[in-house]
Amino acid sequence: MSAKVLLHVGTPKTGTSYLQDVLFRNQRVLAQHGILYPADRFDAHFLAALDLMRLPWGGLEAEAVGAWDRLAARVREHRGTAVVSHEILATASRSQVGRALESLGHGSGTEVHLVLSVRDLVRQIPAEWQENVKHRSTLSYAAFLEQVRDPARESRIATWFWGVQEIPDILDRWGHDLPPERVHLVTVPPPGGAPEVLWQRFSRTFGLDGIDLDLHAERANPSLGVPETALLRRVNRAVNAVVEPAHYRPLVRELLAHQTLSRRTRSPRLALPPDVHPWAQQLAAAWSQEVARRGYDVVGDLADLVGAPPLSRWSDPDRPAERQVAGAGVEAVKALLLENVRLREEEARLHEELAETRRALDRSYLRPSYRLREKVVRRLQSGAAGRGALRVYRRVRGRSSRSA
Numbered sequence: 001m002s003a004k005v006l007l008h009v010g011t012p013k014t015g016t017s018y019l020q021d022v023l024f025r026n027q028r029v030l031a032q033h034g035i036l037y038p039a040d041r042f043d044a045h046f047l048a049a050l051d052l053m054r055l056p057w058g059g060l061e062a063e064a065v066g067a068w069d070r071l072a073a074r075v076r077e078h079r080g081t082a083v084v085s086h087e088i089l090a091t092a093s094r095s096q097v098g099r100a101l102e103s104l105g106h107g108s109g110t111e112v113h114l115v116l117s118v119r120d121l122v123r124q125i126p127a128e129w130q131e132n133v134k135h136r137s138t139l140s141y142a143a144f145l146e147q148v149r150d151p152a153r154e155s156r157i158a159t160w161f162w163g164v165q166e167i168p169d170i171l172d173r174w175g176h177d178l179p180p181e182r183v184h185l186v187t188v189p190p191p192g193g194a195p196e197v198l199w200q201r202f203s204r205t206f207g208l209d210g211i212d213l214d215l216h217a218e219r220a221n222p223s224l225g226v227p228e229t230a231l232l233r234r235v236n237r238a239v240n241a242v243v244e245p246a247h248y249r250p251l252v253r254e255l256l257a258h259q260t261l262s263r264r265t266r267s268p269r270l271a272l273p274p275d276v277h278p279w280a281q282q283l284a285a286a287w288s289q290e291v292a293r294r295g296y297d298v299v300g301d302l303a304d305l306v307g308a309p310p311l312s313r314w315s316d317p318d319r320p321a322e323r324q325v326a327g328a329g330v331e332a333v334k335a336l337l338l339e340n341v342r343l344r345e346e347e348a349r350l351h352e353e354l355a356e357t358r359r360a361l362d363r364s365y366l367r368p369s370y371r372l373r374e375k376v377v378r379r380l381q382s383g384a385a386g387r388g389a390l391r392v393y394r395r396v397r398g399r400s401s402r403s404a
Contacts, residue, residue, distance in 0.1 A: 004081045004111045005104050006206055009174055010090030011164055013127040013221070014117035014188050015198050020045065020085050021219040033211055034080030038071050042219060045071065045086040053096050055088070058245040072103035076110075083206060090116070090170050091163030097173050112182065114175050115205055118167055119188035121280040122307030126270040128161055130229050134257050136248060138236045141317045145276060167287045167305075171296070180295040187300030191308060201299045222258055225267025226315040227324035231332065232257055233317075234325075251339075260335040261328055268315035268324075277310045350385065357389035 010016070023030070023037040030037055039045060048071040050057050050064040057064075075082040084104070092100065106112040129144040139157070147157040162169070167185075175183040184205050189197045203209050224232065235252060243252070272280060288302040315321075360376055380386030 003079065004113065005075055005106075006081065006083045006113050006115055007089075007100075007104065007174075008083065008085035008115040008117070008206075009092070010087035010116060010170065011118055011124070011167075012087040012090075012131065013124060014087070014119045014186075015202065016085065016087045016117065017219055017221040018199075018217055019117075019202050021217055022213060022215055023083060023085065025218065026213045029211060029213060030208075035207070036075065036078040036080065036082040038074040038078075038082065038084075045084060046088070048084075049086040049089050049092075052089070052100055053092050058249070068100070069103065072100075076103075076105050081207060085115075088164065090165075090174075091160065092173065094173050094176075101177065106177070112178065114171075114178055114183045115186060116167070116170060116174070116184070117186040117188065117202070118305065120190075120305050120307030121165070121284050122272050122277065123191070124165055125161075125272055125276075125280065127223065128165065130224060130270055132157070133229055133233050133236065134224075134253050136236050136240055136245075136252075138233055138240070140233075145273070149276070149279065168290045171291070171294070175296075181297060183294075183296040185291060185296050185298045185300075185302075187298065187302065187304040189300065190304055205299050220258075222262035223270070224257060224261050225264060226270055226317045227267050227320045228257075228261035228264055228328045229270055230317050230320040231325050231328045232261065235332075251336075255335055255339060256332050260331055264328060264331065267328070268313075268321075269311075270317060271311050271314055272307075273316075274310035274314055277307075281306055353385055354389050354392060357386065358393055361390075361393050 008016075008019070021042070024039050024042050027037050027039070044067065047060065047064040047067040049055075049068070050060060051066065052068040055061075071084065075084065082104075089100075101107070101112060104110060104112060125145070125148060126141075128148075129139075129141055132139060132144065144157060147155040148161050150158055153159060153162055164170075171183060171185075186198075186201050186205055199215065232252070235256070239248070239252070284305040284307060288305050291298065292302060357380060361380075377390065380390050
C-alpha cells in the first residue's frame, strides 16, 4: 500500500492545469524521489474522474471506462507517496467520494490527504462562465449570473457551479472522514502578485520542495478578455449545430481560444459586475470563518478569498465594444487561415510521398530481384505513412488485376 496519497480535487481555475502539466512531464524525476503521478497520457486523471462519477463529456465516456480502477490500482501498488489530481472531482457525491477513498487505500493503512485549491468568487464566477463558453455554451453573462445567484440552485448551471465552487460543501463531502490536519486548503494569491507564489504553495503542500523540476508550462488554461469571450460565444451560436465536439475542441477551444485569442492581453478583462460584489464577498467571508473554525491546514491566507474591489470601469461582455470584437475576429480568421495553409501543405507532402511510394513500388515490381522488392516493402512497413501507402497501392493493384 502507498504510505501516503495526496488527493487534489479542485477547484477549477486555481492553477490546476499548470500543476497537472508539471506533474505529468516530471514523472521520472518524481519517481526518483518516491513520488508517483500515475498517468500514461496527460488527461489520464480527467478520464479517471469521469469514470468515477459516470459523467458524460463530449464522447469521452468510452475512453474513460475503467480508468479510475486502473489509476487506483497503481496507487495501491506504490510504496511511497502518490498524487491524484483533477478539479472536476470537487463535484463528486458522498457515495462517489466513499468509493474513491476506499479504492485509494483509506481505511487500509494508507494515509490519505485531501488538497483543495481555492480562489475568490470575484474571479471564480466570471471564470466559470468563460469556461462554459469555451465548452460551446451560448448563455449570456447576465443569464449565467442570474442562475448562479438563484437561491434554489435548480438549474444545470447552478448545480455544476456550486458543486465545484462551494468550499465548505466540497470539504464536507471529501473531508468528513479525514482528520483536519490531513485536509489542506491552498489559496490562490490576489491578482498582481508574483506568479511563483502559487507554485510555492503547491510545492510545499505536495512535498516538492528541493526537487529539481522542469516548470516550463506546455499546457495551460488561459483566460480571455471581454471582446474575445463575446466573439467565442457568437462563434458557438454559428457552429454548434454543424461542428462536432471532436472538431470543436482542437479548432475552437484550442486553436482560437487558447492559442490565439488568449494572447490579446490589452483587452478589458472579464470581471464581476460591481453590484454583485457585496454578495460574493459576504459569502466568501462566511466560508473563511467556517474553514478557520474547522481547523484545516491553510497554505496561504484565508484573506485571499475576499477578492479585489470592483473595477472602476466595468466592461459588460453581453454588450462589448464592437470594434474590439472585430479586432479579435480578424485574429481568429488569421489563425484559421494559417491552420488551413499548414494542413494543405501537409496534405501536399503526403500526396507526394504516396506518389513516390507508388513509383518506387512500380520500379521494384518491374525488376527480377525478389530481394530488392522485399527491401522496399520492409522499408515502407517501418513507418505509418509507408504502411498506408502500401495499403493504397495494393488496393489499386488489385483493382487493376481484376479489370484486366
